[in-house]
Every structure is written in C-alpha cells, then in structure tokens.
Amino acid sequence: MKRLTPAEKIQDDYEAKLVSADEAVKVVKSGDQIHLGLFCGVAVDLERALAKRAEELTDVTVCTTMWSYKEPPEILKADPGAKHFHYCSTHLTGTERKQNKAGNCWFLPVQFRENPKFYEECRETFDVAMLQVAAMDASGNFNLGPQVAEYWGVLRNCKKIIVEVNQNMPVNHGQENYLNINQIDYIVEGSNSPLPTISAKEASDAEKKMAEHIVTRIESGSTLQLGTGGFPNYVGKLIAESDIDDLSCHTEMFVDAYLHLFEAGKLTNNKRINQGKMTYTFAMGSKELYDWIDDNQMMQVAPVDYVNDVDVISQNEKMISVNSCLQVDLFGQVNSESSGLQHIGGTGGQLDFVMGAFKSKGGKSFLCTPSTRTLKDGRKESLILPVLPTGSIVSTPRSAVHYIVTEYGAVNLKGRNTYERAELLVSIAHPDFREELIEEAKKMGIWKTSSKVVNA
Template identity: 70%
Template sequence: MSKDFGLFAPVNGIYDEYKSKLITAKEAASMVKSGMYLHFGLMNGIVVDIQEALAERTEELEDVTIIQTMWSYGEKPPVLKNDPHAEHFHCASTHLTKQERAANKDGNFWFLPVQFRENPKLHRECRPTYDIAFLQVAPMDASGNFNIGPQVAEYWGVFQNCDKIIVEVNENLIVTHGVGNYLNINQVDYIVEGSNTPMPTIGSKVPTDIDRRMAENIVEHLEDGATLQLGNGAFPNCVGSLIVDSNLKDLGCHTEMFVDAYLKLYEAGKLTNMKKGINQGKMTFTFAQGTEDLYKWMDNNPMMMSAPVDYVNNVDVIASNHKMTSINSCLQIDLFGQVNSESSGLQHIGGTGGQLDFVMGAFQSEGGKSFLCTPSTRTLKDGTVESLIMPTLPQGSIVSTPRSGVHYIVTEYGAVNLKGKTTYERAKLLISVAHPDFRAELEEEAQKMGIWPTSSKVMK
C-alpha cells in the first residue's frame, strides 16, 4: 500500500479492505467488454495506466463508448493511437483540449454539447448507465477516503449513474478541500496503484501588446471588493499582473477554472476573499489547471473550496457575490452583439463552458460586470487580416453568449457597454472598438443590414 499513515493507524479493517480491492491496471482493463459505456475521468483525474492497458486490447473489443472531459496527459489519448479510425472505441468529451481538438478534426473523437453547469445532470439522467467509471485519486487517508483532486466538476453525476467505480491512485495528484472532494473506500469497487504520472501543467504564453492594451481597458473598470472570475491563457494572467500593480484591494475568487493569476493576486495581498457575498474567506472553483507552483500552493490548502460545477456555475450562486466581475476571451462578435467562443466556422474549438453563466450571474450581481474580450483582428495563414468584429458570424459559428446577455465587449481599442443599447447603438459602439481599417466597411454593412441610419457619416 503506497500511503504512509505515520502515527495514525487506519480505522479497523480499512487496510484489509484496501488489499482485497487492489488489482493491476491490466486486470482493470480486462473488465471492459464489447458494447460497454465507460467514463475515464476529468481533467487532471483522467486515468492514464488503465487507459494504456485498455489500448492494448483494442483489437479484442467492439463498440466501446468512452466519455471524458479534457484529456491533458501527453499528445493523444492512448485508445486513439491504437484505433485511429474509431473502429473499436467511440470517444467523446464535453469540452475539448488541444489534443482532443486534433482528434476531432481527424474524425475519431466527438464533442458532446452541453452547458457545463448541466454536466452532472447530463451524466445522471441523459446518458446510458456507465458500466464502469474510472478516475484518478490521491492516496487513501487514514479514514478510508480518496481525494479526487482539483476537479470536482461533474463527477457526482457520473458516480450516481454507474455500476462500478475503479480508482487509479496517483501520489502526484494534489489534495483539495471543498464540497464532494472524496470517495470512501466503501464506494469504490477496485483500486489500481498507478505509476504516479505527474499532473499536467499549463504554462501561460507571454502576453502580447494587444493583450496588455485590452487588460488596461478592463482594469480601469474594476473596483475594490470585487469577486473575480478569470478564464485561462495569457490574457487573464495579464489582467492579473495589472491588478497586482494597481491600488485595488480586498478582491475575491469565484471561478470555474482556477489558474495561476489567483496565486499572483494572493501573493500580492490583493486576494482576501473577505468581501464576497458567499463563501467568505474561500477561493471557490470547480476545476484547476496551471503550473507546478500553483499545484504546490493549492495542495491541502484549507482556503481552497473546490465544488461541483452545478453549484459553482449556478447563476444565482454567482450573483450572490458582491461586485461579481467575469472576464473571458471570445473568438468573434457580430454587429448585433452575438458572441462566438466555440468555433471557427465549421471547425470546433472548445465547449460552451461557463461563459454564459458567469455573464448572466455577474450582471445579476449587485455592482457586477462581465467582460468578453477579443483582439480586433487576426491574421490568417495566407497573410490576410480579418476583423473579429464582423457584420454577421460566419456559417457554422456557435453563439456562445446571445446578444441579450452581453455586457461589456473589449478590444485593444476600448471597452464598450452594450447593456440597454438599441441595435443601432450597439453597432455604433462595436464599430468604435473595431480596428480602424475596418470601421468604414462595417458601417456600410450595418447600413445594408438595417441597423444603421443611412444619413450617418462615416466614423473617424
């Protein structure tokens, strides 16, 4: 047994029960039969050794369905390497990472559309019963509990709709506190002691000058005592860096994804969590991914509150926080104010996530604000520059946030508030933060669309 309990002996019988349930990864994989429905876990908790063992059985199996959320270990899930044409395994995710996106483009991995907040109910009521739910856990404690790591998210919906639970113990999986963070040995059917794969890390790219200008346009709207939700990537971390250098104080955290920016804010004394309307003193999130430094800080930290996504992303819960401030990136915006954050035309990029929930919850919050941010342009592979504020979204685009929900839109040219604005006022404001090279063209298109007075002069 890998766990050292030191001075604390396990409760009577737990060690014997552990030994009786201990099997190898190959033995766990051997329990999979053709036609089964499997769940492979979430984010940092997706099984690695068991999946490798199952991949070795590819030719023996048919019609096996595998659901997971956000594969982050290595270049490609092992079952896809051995089954490139999806002849044996049907794999899908409720959100796509870079690796899953590539597999989706190859035609052997599928997206399962869902509002992230609804994932527990989806697994519990809208999917067939999982024959086996696999997941990584931290080593068992003296009371017989396995911590499921920094991702509670939709796990309990899976647990409530499966016939068997098999855990893969990983000594490198950090322990987080909160709600629904543990499985007891009595709830587990079998235990595999894994090879202790390091948790996947996500480093931030260096912010661009455009990132910094967009961040500046947001920070000037932030207030003391605000509760922050930040997305992932270079831009949110750039916002965090500017806040560190600002005079802002007494900020809080209520977020879907917990990222390195919060560590920077805490170290700078900006993040106290004392002004939150709910869960004061706690940093509330549903999953986390970041650097090793972030994981070390989070490990067994009582300030952390990891909770199920149907709580964290609940609009009313979000709105319970004072001055709730949501900051997220998006891909494209049309002149009606519709926002696409999920696709590039017909090419799928990512899932819906909690963007809409936080946009709605932030506006519902007393003094709350939400910001959806994009550079004004992007350069295509052939060197063509296109505006990311456009007359209408391209064919195949996904409307992640409807025009009725949008609050602030941010580019490097400013931040504009669309709430309470008519279609003409919206178009005028959006064109004002588009790249200057495209403003006249956008105005002409707005006139053709009937959302711009024909007597108006071209904006300068």
C-alpha cells in the same frame, strides 16, 4: 473470529480491491460506456491498459470532459480509425481538436453547469468510471483532487468505479470532494505520473491593451472569475500592480493568476458567500499552483452545478467575469466555440458567469477578442463581423452580453438598441474595417439612418 478494528477493516478492504491496471480493465466489455475522469483526474495508467485491449473490443464509447495532456489518448493511437473506441469530450483541447480533424474524436455539446444532470439522466448508464485520486486517508477516503466539476453525475450513474491512486494528486478541501472505499470496486496503485500543467503564453500587445481597458473598470472589493492563458494572467499582473485590493475568488477554473494575486496581498476573500474561501470547480496550472492547493483550508473545490449556478455567482457583490471569445457580430452575438464549421472548444461556464456577473450588485462581465487575426496568406480578417459566419456557434446571445473588449476599447452593450450596439462595436473594430462594417450595418437595417433591411 477476531473482530477487526475500523482501521484493520479498511486495510483489509483496500487489499481485497487492489489490482493491477491490466486486471482492472478486464471488466470492460464490447458495447460498454466508459468515463475516463476529469482534468487532472483523468486515469492515465488505466487508459493505457484499456488501449492494449483495442483489438478485443468493439463499440466502446469513452467520455471525458477534457483530455489534459499534450499526447493524445493511447486508445486513439491504438485505434486511429475509430473501429473499436468512440472517444467523446465535452470540451476540446488542442490535442483533441487534432483528433477531431482526424475523424476519431466527437464533441458533446453541453452547458458545463448542467453536466452532472446530463451524465446522470440524459446519457446511458456508464458501465465503468475510471479516475485518478489522492492516496487513501485513515478513514478510507480518496480525495478527488483539484476537480469535482460533474463527477457526481458520472459516479451516481455507473456500475463500476475504479480509482487510480496518484501520490502526486494534491488533497483539496471543499464540497463533495472524496470517495469512500465502500463506494469503490477496484483500486489501482498508479505510476504516479506528473499532473498535467499549463504554461501560459506571454500576452500579446493586443491582449495587454485589452487588459488595461478592463482593469480600469475593476473596483476594490470585487470578486474575480478569470479564464486561462497569457491574457488573464496579464489582467492579474495589472491588478497586482494597481491600487485595487480586498479581492475575492469565485471561478470555474482556478489558475495561476490567483496565486500571483495572493502573493501580492490582493486576495482577502472577504465576500458574502463562502467567506474566506477561494471557490472553484477545477484547477489547472503550474506545479506551484498544485503545491499551494494541497491541504490548504483556504481552497474550496465544489460541483460545477453549484459553482456555475447563476444565483450563486450573483451573491458575490461586484462580480467581475473575464473571458475570451473568437468573434462578435454587429448584433452583439458572441461566438466562443468554432471557426465556421471547425470546432474549437466547449461552451464552458461563459454564459453562466456573464449572466451571474450582471445579476450581481455592481458586477460586470467582459468578453474579449483582438480586433483582427492574421490569415495564413498574411491578410488580416476582422473579428468584429456584420454577421457570424455559417456554422458559427452563438455561445453568448446578444441579450446577455455586457462589455465587449478589443485593443481599441471596452463598450457596454446593456440597454442599447440595435443601431447603438452597431455603433459601439464599430468603434472598437480595427480602423481598416470600420467603413465596411458601417455599410453592412446600413444594409442590415441596424444603423441610425435606417431600421429597414436593404434588399430584404
């Protein structure tokens, strides 16, 4: 028998494991636990094939971190009553929120940093993990693309791994960022669907003012963590137009703002840890962003339990964290996840970066919200509140909060007592609500004239 060369052996293994999407999903049985992949790595053709089997299956739990596409998963279209599939996500997008309201999407509360351990030790073994990957290289490796996040918690705790090859998946350099053919059970050559993109909205007038308050507090030599949307992009725009330079990137989500900063010559990545690298756990943005990432040695994707580790974050001097939130109460508690009982999004890495930035030498974190929102009937509602409404989630506790930002200013709550916090927060509330907030603070015993709760 002829001895195969390594390249011939790899090709033989590839052909032996190559099947259609319809054939691959036949391994799924009633009662199984399935994972669909992460971010740009969500398995598209495999998910569609699974949806075709809806009537054959019952009690199948399907997990993902975030459904990245505008159209809902085909399994939910095929099973709107959730009779066959139980769809779960650790961070709800707008698409998933609609499905949550419809009653067929459930939220998994987690601390994003803990997701690898959560999936490996706290949930049942996955029967099947499905994920999109880049084309195999000459050594039999499939690059995971611009996301690692919690993959290894899933992959270490599953019985079968199916990869869906997408030629559009950018090859990403970094840590633990590939699967070898020997670790894979089935290979599907997908339809090469375009990766999901995010088009940031134009920043609002309030967001532009918030960005101005933040940028005046950023120094050259800082390391940046920015979220997604028009607001952080505008922060990046102001930095690009400023005298601030010699900046670095260490972030949970890698977005287009970093591309714009690089093009402006602001990003040197001259940082203490992972010097010369832009470090992140997943990327989502424009096609231009994915093209920049592809086979770029400057990029460093890594597992979320590394990227979001407070001690790792804090090794970056002058760490700057910028995130949005939904509501803040006069104690300084921050809700970034719900509107009352209605779920909006997951915890993500907000708390990790708030704590890591403060622990960093010269670091700062900024949690930002417009001072008001307009209700359907046209009335304005203050987003600085005496107390958070029933059902609200405390995403960042008052003990961890550093700066709170609205269009009326940025206030530092660290080292402030309860009445000082209340005074500072009232000062950045909308003027129409300040007197009302002061009266409520007095009743709550957190005003400078009294520490006693009125009518307790």
